Amino acid sequence: MYYGMLAEITGHANELWISDENLTVGKFRSQILEKYPALREKKFKVAVNQKIAEDFAPIDPSAEIALLPPFAGG
Amino acid sequence: MEKVHKPKKVFVQGPVSPEFVSKSIASHQSKTDIGAHAIFLGQIRADQKESGVVTAIEYSAYEEMAEQAFHEIREKAFARFELTCMHIYHSLGTVPVGEISLFVFVSSPHRRAAFEASEFVVEEIKTHVPVFGKELIGENGAYVWKENS
Numbered sequence: 036m037y038y039g040m041l042a043e044i045t046g047h048a049n050e051l052w053i054s055d056e057n058l059t060v061g062k063f064r065s066q067i068l069e070k071y072p073a074l075r076e077k078k079f080k081v082a083v084n085q086k087i088a089e090d091f092a093p094i095d096p097s098a099e100i101a102l103l104p105p106f107a108g109g
Numbered sequence: 110m111e112k113v114h115k116p117k118k119v120f121v122q123g124p125v126s127p128e129f130v131s132k133s134i135a136s137h138q139s140k141t142d143i144g145a146h147a148i149f150l151g152q153i154r155a156d157q158k159e160s161g162v163v164t165a166i167e168y169s170a171y172e173e174m175a176e177q178a179f180h181e182i183r184e185k186a187f188a189r190f191e192l193t194c195m196h197i198y199h200s201l202g203t204v205p206v207g208e209i210s211l212f213v214f215v216s217s218p219h220r221r222a223a224f225e226a227s228e229f230v231v232e233e234i235k236t237h238v239p240v241f242g243k244e245l246i247g248e249n250g251a252y253v254w255k256e257n258s
């Protein structure tokens with residue numbers, strides 16, 4: 036799932052991500068940047084199942100992954 | 110005793126109206142253990158950007174995660190401060206300059222907890238809630254994405 040300016044860059048709000056068994060957030064970031072190089076200059080956090088996750092965190096095959104640009108709430 | 114609070118609906122479509130704020134105040138008159146309310150209102154400011162002046166902010170959110178984040182902020186505040194009551198309302202959609210996009214309303218028997226809790230809640234919201242804002246500029250659909258500092 037892509038939010039805010041990230042959805043504009045990728046061209047969609049969400050997509051299915053297929054990957055091998057041992058996906059971590061860090062690996063996912065590299066894959067995403069390969070597919071969408073314009074994301075390289077953008078800051079974003081990765082949430083797995085609605086919790087912000089660090090690069091070492093594993094992603095299981097059924098997880099919901101969201102790319103979150105900087106927050107602007109309040 | 111630890112009170113378990115039900116998750117509350119936080120998002121509203123469009124601006125929070127001043128009438129809504131005053132109705133909320135009025136609805137607490139019967140809670141006679143309250144000695145202090147602290148109210149924070151976030152209003153849209155006409156910031157000067159490179160390409161022009163901001164005329165509105167259009168808010169969007171990762172709603173499920175945001176609702177959970179608001180709930181956790183509420184729970185943290187109730188644990189940390191002696192509060193009778195707390196309400197948080199955040200706008201989604203377009204909020205024009207001069208109108209209110211955030212309404213935080215905390216009530217306590219005493220003022221110290223009310224002051225401190227309202228500041229705590231606002232800072233937590235700005236840091237932890239996945240809400241996104243497009244600052245709309247001028248009349249022609251120009252915008253920049255907002256970033257909290």
